[in-house]
Amino acid sequence: MMRNTIQILAILLLSLNVSHAQQKLIEQRGYIGISAGPSLPRGEFGSSDLSSPSSGAAETGTIFNISLGYRLGKFLGISAMLHGQTNDIDNNALENELIRLTGTSWTVSSKPWTIGGIMLGGFSSVPLNEESFFDMRLLVGLVNSTSPEIKTTLNASGGSAWVKQGSASASTFGYLLGGGFRYNAGNSLCLLFNIDYLWAEPTFSNIETTSSTGGAPLISSFKQKFGTINIGFGLGIRI
Numbered sequence: 001m002m003r004n005t006i007q008i009l010a011i012l013l014l015s016l017n018v019s020h021a022q023q024k025l026i027e028q029r030g031y032i033g034i035s036a037g038p039s040l041p042r043g044e045f046g047s048s049d050l051s052s053p054s055s056g057a058a059e060t061g062t063i064f065n066i067s068l069g070y071r072l073g074k075f076l077g078i079s080a081m082l083h084g085q086t087n088d089i090d091n092n093a094l095e096n097e098l099i100r101l102t103g104t105s106w107t108v109s110s111k112p113w114t115i116g117g118i119m120l121g122g123f124s125s126v127p128l129n130e131e132s133f134f135d136m137r138l139l140v141g142l143v144n145s146t147s148p149e150i151k152t153t154l155n156a157s158g159g160s161a162w163v164k165q166g167s168a169s170a171s172t173f174g175y176l177l178g179g180g181f182r183y184n185a186g187n188s189l190c191l192l193f194n195i196d197y198l199w200a201e202p203t204f205s206n207i208e209t210t211s212s213t214g215g216a217p218l219i220s221s222f223k224q225k226f227g228t229i230n231i232g233f234g235l236g237i238r239i
Contacts, residue, residue, distance in 0.1 A: 012135050028124070030070035030077065031121065032181065033236025039063045039085050042227040048093035053222055057094055058113055062088030063230045069123045069135060069182075070239065079123035081176070082197070085228070098152065105155040110148045111167065115200075115226065117143040117211040119176055128181075131229040135194070136179040141176035142214050143200040145226065147207070166208040166217075174200030174226070184238065192234035200226045 026164060038060055040046075045056035062082045071077035089110035098106040119141030126134045152162040178196030187193055208217040 006228070027076050028199035028238045029072075030123075030239050031190050031192070031236035032068050032239060033234045034189070035063070035065045035067065035192055035194060035232030035234030037063055037231040037233050039087055040231070041087055041230040042229060044225050045227050046089075048090055048097055048185040050094070050097050054225055056087075056113065056115075056224055056226075057090050058087040058228075059090045061085060061112070061228075063232060065232055065234070066139065067234075069125065069137065071123070071125055075124050075126060077123045077125065079121055081117070081139055081141075082120045083115070083119060083143075083176070085198075085230070087113045087115075087228070089113070089150065094152070096118075105172075107153040107155060109153075113148055114146045114226075115143060115198075116145070117141055117174060117176075117198075117200075119174075121176075125197065131184040132177065133182045135182055135186075135195075137176070139175075140173060142171060143198075143202065143226075144169065144171045145200070145202050145224075147204045147224065158225060161212045163211045165208065166210070168204040168207045170199055170204045172202040174198065176230040181233075182236070188238055190236045192232065192236050194230075194232045194234075194239040196230045196232070198226065198228050198230055202226070 038059055041058040045058050047055040048057045049055045066082040068080045091108040094108045095106050095125055109170040119139035121139035124136045146169045147167055149167040153162040176196050176198045178194050180194030183191045205221040205224045207220050210217045
């Protein structure tokens with residue numbers, strides 16, 4: 001009789017521990033995570049059409065994010081992000097476009113676009129099962145970006161000449177809209193996968209353009225539309 005009672009108590013205790021562990025998993029309301037992955041330029045930001053002043057000639061780049069998602073209720077909550085991104089210039093596409101337009105040989109060298117942001121907004125999380133969640137977020141915030149330095153060199157039989165466009169920095173407001181999946185890999189960690197769309201339109205001013213012919217630099221400004229689809233893979237700490 002005593003042996004049966006002990007066995008029953010042991011089973012009840014084990015059941016309570018399992019139930020408590022499952023409840024703890026459910027009660028955790030969010031995460032703090034880091035993510036990295038590719039950044040795919042869209043629209044004018046990825047165009048190499050030299051006839052358009054808004055062409056960014058950006059290639060697929062790289063993102064790095066530190067993000068927070070925290071439920072305040074059953075499904076809705078707040079989100080925050082520190083965002084970093086670089087996109088190289090498609091030098092080959094620019095060279096081919098210059099050759100097509102002029103019929104002469106050109107060489108293009110450049111530095112990348114850089115984009116950083118601090119963003120805040122809303123967050124929703126829908127459980128798919130005890131370990132998996134579908135998350136969505138809409139963030140707005142300050143986006144700071146640096147335009148690339150671009151040097152184009154004409155390679156002619158009589159010699160060469162070059163034109164260099166300087167770099168400039170600009171800040172503006174932008175937004176990020178995205179969704180993804182989160183998988184709880186244990187009591188403390190989760191795996192993250194997100195696809196986000198980032199948009200901003202900064203104006204770059206006081207850009208100096210110099211050339212091998214010398215003389216005073218040409219000062220100009222332009223507005224650039226940023227549109228990128230960012231794919232992030234990451235690891236988070238459950239909170």
